[in-house]
Amino acid sequence: MRENFEPLIVAFCCHYCAYTAADLAGTMRLSYPPNVRIIRVPCTGKVDVLFLLKAFEEGADGVYVAGCLEGDCHFLKGNLRAKKRVALAKRILEEVGLGGERLEMYNMSAAMGPRFAEVAREMTEKIRKLGPSPIKKMPRAGSKGSGENKILDQVVNY
Amino acid sequence: MIIAEGKPIKEILAMIEPFDKIIVAGCKGCVTVCSAGGEKEVGILAAALRLARNTQGRSLETKEVTLERQCDTEYLEPMREYADQYQAILSLACGAGIQFVAEKFRHHPVLPGVNTQFIGVTEEQGVWTERCQACGQCVLDLTGGICPISRCSKSLLNGPCGGSKNGQCEVDPEVACGWQLIYDRLQELGQLDKLEVIIPVKDWSKSRDGGPRRRVREDLRI
Secondary structure, eight states: OOTTOOOOEEEEEETTTHHHHHHHHHHTTOOOOTTEEEEEESOGGGOOHHHHHHHHHTTOSEEEEEEOOTTOBTTBSHHHHHHHHHHHHHHHHHHHTSOGGGEEEEEOOTTOHHHHHHHHHHHHHHHHHHOSOSOOOOOTTSSSOTTTTHHHHHHHTO | OEEEEEOOHHHHHHHTTTOSEEEEEEESSHHHHTTSSSHHHHHHHHHHHHHHHHHTTOOOEEEEEEESOSSSHHHHGGGHHHHTTSSEEEEOSOHHHHHHHHHHOTTSOEEEOEEEEEEEEEEETTEEEEEEOOOSOOOTTTTTTOOHHHHSTTOOSSSOOTTOBTTBOSSOTTSBOHHHHHHHHHHHHTOGGGGGSOOOOOOGGGSGGGOSOOOOOGGGOO
């Protein structure tokens, strides 16, 4: 089971930089692991701590947030807000026993197709070594009700 | 507003140890404004608690709700509908709200998810500082709108102590000397003569020291 563990990685990518870099990686025909599921956001500043925690609740083994280079955020400071929220979420993940290393923040410009592929590879390998997330998918009895995370459900269960 | 701070997750986990089904109740009042117990914080805390339980091999069912306020009976009633399906209520409201929930839901253990700290203001986004200690005898007219009880570390009433240095307090060098602030403000207002009005010995019985307080408006009682 452990030998063929394929991590499930969710990547929140900002439209202006990271998502465009991903697109460039595709255009350049660069190869990167299919384990990475991209969620495009207008800016990483849109990413809330709650999204990051819920991604793990829904079964992600690793999550990363990819935004513009610091100082170059299309919305000026969105990526700085994301940086702080990722730091907080990492602390929470440590406290709940998941480990903060499963969540990372990366910065790249829209031209950095190869960097996007490199990050995808790096994160996939790191999570592969860490092993599957200790979270066992629970029946969705808890929170506000199922259907709340339709989009995340589709991404995670692809 | 009342400023509170979320308790450490480990402390909350210990509190909810015996329970598998809890309500996580936030408040849209003060704790929302100081980002300690509003809808966002309820969501994040509930998710964190569910994750923690999952890693322990146990489950936790949470009902996330954020009430208008927890200090008024009418606003607590909506919980009545589903409260019996849950074993405990983890409240993120201020101490007053948490206690009121406990009073109105007598069959549920009610647990505090935050530490209530002080009455304060938002100095900037993410920074809240103390301004009032509810002493029950406001003298702000004599001190240029700056409170000697809450902003002087020693709550002195008639001027600074000998430890005031370069406008900072000897108790904590990061803290401004309340009386320096008062002096500067009265000077700005051209009211330095107010300093010559001696504020008499404080009647602390009007404050917390007199026991739990009560205020009544007879004209409003039905």
